[in-house]
Amino acid sequence: MLDPAQQVRDWLATYDSPTASVAHLLCDRHPHDALAVTEVGPDLLPRDLTYGELAERSAALAAAMADLGITRGDHVATLMGKGTELAVAAVAIWRLGAVHVPLFTAFAPSAIAHRLVDSGSRLVICDDEQRPKLDPGEDVPADAPWYVVTTGPLALREGDRTLAELTRGAGSAPAPVAVGGEAPFVLLYTTGTAGPPRGVEVPVRALAAFHAYHRYGLDVADDDVYWNTADPGWAYGLYYGLVSPLLAGHRTLQLRAGFDPELTLDVLAIFGVTNLAAAPTVYRTLRATTKTLPPEIAVRRLSSAGEPLNTDVVGWAADTFGVPLRDHYGQSELGICVGHQNHEDGAADVRVGSLGTALPGWSVTVLEPVADEEAPVGAFGRVAVDVKASPLMWFRGYRDNPGASAARFTPDGRWYLTGDTGSRDREGYLYFSSRDDDAILMSGYRIGPFDVETALLQHPAVVEAGVYGVPDELSGQTVAASIVLRDGARPSEELAEELRDLVRARFAEHAYPRRITFVDELPRTASGKIRRGRLRPTGG
Incomplete structure (x- = not known):
């Protein structure tokens, strides 16, 4: 051979x-x-x-x-x-x-x-x-x-x-x-x-x-x-x-x-x-x-x-x-x-x-x-x-x-x-630390926050959406979202379920956010980018 x-x-x-x-x-x-x-x-x-x-x-x-x-x-x-x-x-x-x-x-x-x-x-x-x-x-x-x-x-x-x-x-x-x-x-x-x-x-x-x-x-x-x-x-x-x-x-x-x-x-x-x-x-x-x-x-x-x-x-x-x-x-x-x-x-x-x-x-x-x-x-x-x-x-x-x-x-x-x-040891073994691009790895699928956010923003009650991954024992990660609502819109479980259905319909069935948190504002950098690392504590 x-x-x-x-x-x-x-x-x-x-x-x-x-x-x-x-x-x-x-x-x-x-x-x-x-x-x-x-x-x-x-x-x-x-x-x-x-x-x-x-x-x-x-x-x-x-x-x-x-x-x-x-x-x-x-x-x-x-x-x-x-x-x-x-x-x-x-x-x-x-x-x-x-x-x-x-x-x-x-x-x-x-x-x-x-x-x-x-x-x-x-x-x-x-x-x-x-x-x-x-x-x-x-x-x-x-x-x-x-x-x-x-x-x-x-x-x-x-x-x-x-x-x-x-x-x-x-x-x-x-x-x-x-x-x-x-x-x-x-x-x-x-x-x-x-x-x-x-x-x-x-x-x-x-x-x-x-x-x-x-x-x-x-x-x-x-x-x-x-x-x-x-x-x-x-x-x-x-x-x-x-x-x-x-x-x-x-x-x-x-x-x-x-x-x-x-x-x-x-x-x-x-x-x-x-x-x-x-x-x-x-x-x-x-x-x-x-x-x-x-x-x-x-x-x-x-x-x-x-x-x-x-x-x-x-x-x-x-x-x-x-x-x-x-x-x-x-x-x-x-x-x-x-x-x-x-x-x-x-x-x-x-x-x-x-x-x-x-x-x-x-x-x-x-x-x-x-x-x-x-x-x-x-x-x-x-x-x-x-x-x-x-x-x-x-x-x-x-x-x-x-x-x-x-x-x-x-x-x-x-x-x-x-x-x-990540890091490597003396024998060349690699050890994973994190993904720089914040992609969510759920059940072997790679989910981009941008795609989920795009779907969520199509709801008339949503002003901003920040999507991130949270650890899950079976799936590795699941999708979570922090949502900023328009004036006059009220958070509710009914609204959260509407948003999940919207993601299912507008992006993909598997990518809906299992956890939705309604917040007053999203953490951002000086240049205006979402600080996804700071969304996680907000999401609980």
């Missing part, structure tokens, strides 16, 4: 090649009879899709999209849950050399429309239950410039077509388009605190980074039953629940149901999951609701990402599953770049409280709080990636946002600034 450094070089040579085709790399080169996706419904019945079937169905859909005029470089969005249909749609998009724009199904119409308009998407493929969010209204223009295709006939509108109808009369399947390593194949939006969502263009060469984490961070073996529970509308679920297993020719398990601890245990037992990756909230919830595991569960690898793990959860996992739970760290702009490796080539004892060390292909350290030089061992500072020493580094900047892009790099371009703070 190749050493990790040589393996990284080999992956880069393949995925950063001018002849690189995403559909070929993720589908066509694999044995056609091998399983690619197993979709599991709430009834726990499996629906298998082989690589051969994925190739055939995605080719038919690609031909149909080509008939609509979709071509290389066009943006095509999906508003779909986990499962076989999403895999077919994504590979079909990549077969044409087009760019996949994943949309989180919990988003409200306003958040969806913003991303569709900003990306210039020409086509939206959506599940039936998501179709009403694309209806013309306050947020969605009546003359929207995108086609809508639904997975079924239940929510059809005039002008829509179903996937079955679209592919029935399609022309011949096009050959997979080779776009090369620098061309984007995904446009993913990540939330911030000081402005609208930022577009992250993921180039084909990033496949090397995703494959490296799949191999060394997760240690997914050929005979594993691999399950990443994260939603593919976000980076961890997309990069490592859909892309990396297909890239490696492995099967990915996709549960098409909401999270439930009993259902999770059933899936682990019935399908014989041996390699599990999930957000900390999954493990925390299992810990709170599970006393003993069914004897059929025999997981050999446990991984977590999205927010730091609590030490008690790490201990519980080791006692309950009999294997260590390994913490991993990354961002939408990087993928996972730090962690406790599961692979035997770099595996080490779990250092409780640490995020682990830089994974193969990455160099991550801590810089001084102000100066762009490495901080002493044990000192707190800014977590940063050494760009020149990280061959897997692929992020170059945000789409059409030079200001936000420049803020991520030091002036000389050597360091990528994660926006997080």
Whole structure:
């Protein structure tokens, strides 16, 4: 077996090649009879899709999209849950050399429309239950410039077509388009605190980074039953629940149901999951609701990402599953770049409280709080990636946002600034302290205060809103808000519930503030920015 450094070089040579085709790399080169996706419904019945079937169905859909005029470089969005249909749609998009724009199904119409308009998407493929969010209204223009295709006939509108109808009369399947390593194949939006969502263009060469984490961070073996529970509308679920297993020719398990601890245990037992990756909230919830595991569960690898793990959860996992739970760290702009490796080539004892060390292909350290030089061992500072020493580094900047892009790099371009703070020990283990940008990490989702504040300010009684995160035993953090009301408006629990409903309707179902405090004014800096650190005591 190749050493990790040589393996990284080999992956880069393949995925950063001018002849690189995403559909070929993720589908066509694999044995056609091998399983690619197993979709599991709430009834726990499996629906298998082989690589051969994925190739055939995605080719038919690609031909149909080509008939609509979709071509290389066009943006095509999906508003779909986990499962076989999403895999077919994504590979079909990549077969044409087009760019996949994943949309989180919990988003409200306003958040969806913003991303569709900003990306210039020409086509939206959506599940039936998501179709009403694309209806013309306050947020969605009546003359929207995108086609809508639904997975079924239940929510059809005039002008829509179903996937079955679209592919029935399609022309011949096009050959997979080779776009090369620098061309984007995904446009993913990540939330911030000081402005609208930022577009992250993921180039084909990033496949090397995703494959490296799949191999060394997760240690997914050929005979594993691999399950990443994260939603593919976000980076961890997309990069490592859909892309990396297909890239490696492995099967990915996709549960098409909401999270439930009993259902999770059933899936682990019935399908014989041996390699599990999930957000900390999954493990925390299992810990709170599970006393003993069914004897059929025999997981050999446990991984977590999205927010730091609590030490008690790490201990519980080791006692309950009999294997260590390994913490991993990354961002939408990087993928996972730090962690406790599961692979035997770099595996080490779990250092409780640490995020682990830089994974193969990455160099991550801590810089001084102000100066762009490495901080002493044990000192707190800014977590940063050494760009020149990280061959897997692929992020170059945000789409059409030079200001936000420049803020991520030091002036000389050597360091990528994660926006997080922490420290490192003498052996290179990193310890997380806080997020500089105040993003809220709830159940593995990254929620930008700006998005929630924007929704809250649409209520006629609200003058100002300050949104922040508060610790939560199960979710890691939950959303809280301090609200300044207009003269004459009175605080009440009824008003608080109206504000929660507004966030659900105008931004996302999962992002409503669990705690709302009505205040006379918000703490601000001399320049007028909200001091979010001072909101927390105000919120109780």
